[in-house]
Amino acid sequence: MDYTSSIEAALKVKRPRYTAIAAGRRHTIGLRLDGTVTAVGDNKVGQCDVNGWRDMVAVAAGNVHMATNTGNAHTIGLTSQGTVVAVGWNIHDQCEVYDWHDIVAIAAGWRRTVGLKSDGTVIAVGRNNEGQCAVSNWRDMVAVAAGDWHTVGLRSDGTVTIVGNNQYGQCEVSGWSDIVEVAAGYLHTVGLTSAGTAVAVGGNKHGQCEVSDWRAMVAIAAGSNHTIGLQSDGTVVAVGWNKHGQCNVGDWCDIVAVAAGCAHTLGIKSDGTVVAVGDNEYGQCNVSSWCS
Structure with missing residues (x-):
């Protein structure tokens, strides 16, 4: 075996079996290396019905804010062709994404879905009572995120714009x-x-914004009331609400990706396995058996 082949073989062995994770209020989504998807947790409205999905490159899980105790969640998948699929609660048309195309990134918030197109524009469907779907004039975007009542866009120049509810200054960027x-x-x-x-x-309120002393971070995730940071050495830090142990990540190591749901936290290890802590009332943390 030549040098190039040896490197390729080594990379193949080390490549994660799970390449992406997403966390909702009561469910967890995992994207496998082969483009298929699995889910655990509450499936009251079909938000975990993803077994038939193929050729996926990204997943997102709609959340339910803390004041809501119903299973109104949805799940979004991005295919390698740039199209989008959705399952779950659809009362606000947050799953009406089947005509989307040329999408390169997705985000799911409370009762809405956001898509980033390859030309840097953004589209959104779903609940818009606070203007959180008013993104049609956005340009030159490279990433998007969706909170419960606000939508965030990252521009190519490193600046940020936000639309939606600003009651607590969450749009002051x-x-x-x-x-x-x-x-x-x-x-x-x-x-x-x-x-x-x-x-x-x-x-x-729970110290979820106390991140000013964080250093050497390579990724972040935001739950409903907690914040997760992945450090360059593969360890993880957390601040914020910890009623269900969702911030108990101090012993995690060798992590390559993180996600945060309403009250649970997920991590992908370099071997492709998934770990989880936090609220497990609906089995959303039952990922120990996940494998390729």
């Missing part, structure tokens, strides 16, 4: 710069800078 990733929770917004630090605005 005009001074942010050099941002490379964004995340949105129930009432807070988090940004990751190119220097590996983090910034946050919005509701801070």
